[in-house]
Amino acid sequence: MIQNFQTSNTLHYSIFLLATSTKKLETESNMSSIASYYNGKSVLVTGATGFMGKVLVEKLLYCSPDVKSIYILVRPKSGQSTQERVQDMVKCKVFDRVRKVWPNFYEKIKPINAELTQPNLAIAPEDAQELLSEVNIVFHCAATIRFDEPLRQALLLNVMGTKQLLKLAHQIQNLEAFIHLSTAYAYCNRSYIDEVIYPPPMDPQKLFDLVEGMDESLIQEITPKLIGDWPNTYTFTKSLTEYVIQQEKGNLNTAIIRPSIVCCSWQEPFPGWIDQFNGPCIFLIATGKGIARIVKCNKDAVADIIPVDIAINLILAAGWYTAVQRPKSLLVYNCITSNISPFSWGEIRDVAMNILERIPLEKAFRIPNACMTQSDFTYEYWRTVSHKFPAFLYDLYLRLTGRKPRMMKMYNRLHEYMMLFDFFSSRSWEWKSDNVNMLLNHLSPKDKKLFLFDVRQLNWSAYIEYFCLGAKMHVLNEDLAGIPAAKEHLRKLRNIQYVINTTLIVLIWRVFIARSQMAQNMWYFVVQLCYKFLSYFRVSSTLRH
Incomplete structure (x- = not known):
């Protein structure tokens, strides 16, 4: 079974690596209106070092190799300079597809300290x-996505940061789209969500x-009263940000993309990247x-999960449409799966449990269940019973053996x-x-195929x-060769x-049954x-034969 799985997995990856040939890339770009549009353009991306930002930059480089420049706004973080963060970014596995056909792809990426x-x-x-x-197109992907971000910091990053970027966008001479x-x-806080911007609870x-x-x-102390029936500062400030864009976009060609819960890639740059x-x-x-x-x-x-490559393809397609068609009003795109291809949390658990039997994670604490x-x-x-008590026993064992x-x-x-995520996993929209x-x-x-x-x-x-x-492979860095050991x-x-x-059964017998006449009789x-019953079953089987 392991061999069959590894063979199947290798086949999937071979198919996708085959699609990276330079000849096919150029052919697809020439035939695609969207890919052709971005060729020769200069693009500004915020949040490029994040999960979605990296996939966006990679897709642009892969489908539009003649893109003029990709400017990325980056700040020093965690003791790393801007240049060091960008160097780490371009070494990421997500760029392997581009790297195979274009080793110097990073020359198109121009970091701006911001x-x-x-x-x-x-x-x-x-x-x-x-x-x-x-710059010709702006893709604003930067934000704090922490659910428990302090309100002031969430406002500063998500709302005021977007306001600052809009101010810059208004000064760009040849801007064609702001996404x-x-x-x-x-x-x-609503059960039905249209592709419109709703009035905010406050300015x-x-x-x-x-x-x-x-x-x-x-x-x-006052945050719960200020955010009202929003579950956290992230969703609350995101709603305020949309209102700011609506009010201050002016004559900019603008669009808003609303993906649901973004998870690993479905097809691009390869299946399962996260x-x-x-x-x-x-x-x-x-x-x-376990x-x-x-x-x-x-x-x-319903678990409204969206693959990251689906969301990025929609973002790029919306950027093209906004720039070329110039809609009269701001368009909002709800990038979701629940209304079209619903799948529940229970169904995800059942499928995942079956898969984890075949592809177990290494050094499990207990049997997955x-x-x-x-x-x-x-x-x-x-x-x-299942979390605190085993954790207490294991920590006691670690203390007794001199470990932390x-x-x-x-x-x-x-x-x-789990409490932060409970709001989203306990209801449907x-x-x-x-x-x-x-x-x-x-x-x-x-374009439907290339930007699926x-x-x-x-x-x-x-x-x-x-x-x-x-x-298993990209978050935990576990090798598929370790599957037999994980199964063992x-x-x-x-x-x-x-x-x-x-x-436990023997102990229960000794304590409760062996000492009670009533329990023994039962x-x-x-x-x-x-x-x-067994005797009846044997007799019935004999008579039938």
Whole structure:
């Protein structure tokens, strides 16, 4: 089975690597209206070092090799300079497809030292002058995606940062399109979400002015009242950002893309690529490692997951349409799957469990097996029994062997994230996607293939397998050659579980049954009943023959 899987996986990758030949690339670009449009253009991308940003830059370089320049706004972070972050970015595996046919692809990427939270984005005058004279399209992907980001910081990065970028965009001499990456959950306080911008609960600028001079502890105290029925500061500030764009876009050709929960790639640059440890990826790995045994979730709720390459293809197609067709009003695109190709959280769990039997993760803590519940009581009970108690025992073992305890801390972090994600995994939404359908109908057959965002073609079982593979190979850095050892490890865990269960049964017998006459009588009655049933079954089988 392992050999069959590895052969199948190799075949998939060979097919996609074959598609990277220079001849085919040039042919597709010449026949594609979208790819041809970006050739010769200069593009500005914010958030290029992030998960979606890297896929966007790669797709541009792959499909439009004659793109003039890709400017990326980058800031120093975690002790790394701008240049060091870009160097790490271009070494990423996501660029392997381009690297094979164009080793010097990075020459097209031009990093600009910038900070969205600073006045004028803290861009040097000479860099700003180059952007104003060269850029043709802006893709704004930068944002803080932390659900528990402090309100002031979320406002500063998501709302005020976008306002600063719009100010710069208005000064760009030959700007043809401004594309903003939002989220399908910007208005998650509504059950039905149209492709429109809804009125905000308050003026974004007044809110920022209010919290700017406040003490952080006071802001934290009043945040729940300020965000109202939004579940977190991320979705709240994303809704405010859309309103800011609507109010301040002026005569800019603008579009907003709202992807739902973005996960690993479906096809491009290769199936299963992912490099972020958040969202459903956390639960997949925690379950696959046997760490998570209970998940706070409605198994019947629709999991609106969108592959990252689907979202990026829609973004690029919308950029082309916005620049070429110049719609009279701002268009919003709900990039979702639930209305078109629904798949529930329970179905994802069932498929993933079957896949993790064939492709287990290495060094599992326990045998993978996760239950889902909406009940607070059931969740807390099983969290205590299946999470806290084993974590306590394992930490005790680590202390006794002179090592640092870590399991209880890990389970507490898992619980915190589960509570943050509970809002999205316990309910379903209905989104309208007329603009996405309209854009799809405007594409040529070649563009529909090269910039595929028709989710009706998505096969969920195959995609979940890519997801499991991607988490294993690209997030955990585990090799497929380790599958036999991982299976052997799971076999040992099962044997240990059988021994523990048998020991518990013996203990229960000794404590509760052997000392109670009533319990003994009930036990003997059950044994006799089973004996009579087996005897009847044997007689019936003999008579039939």
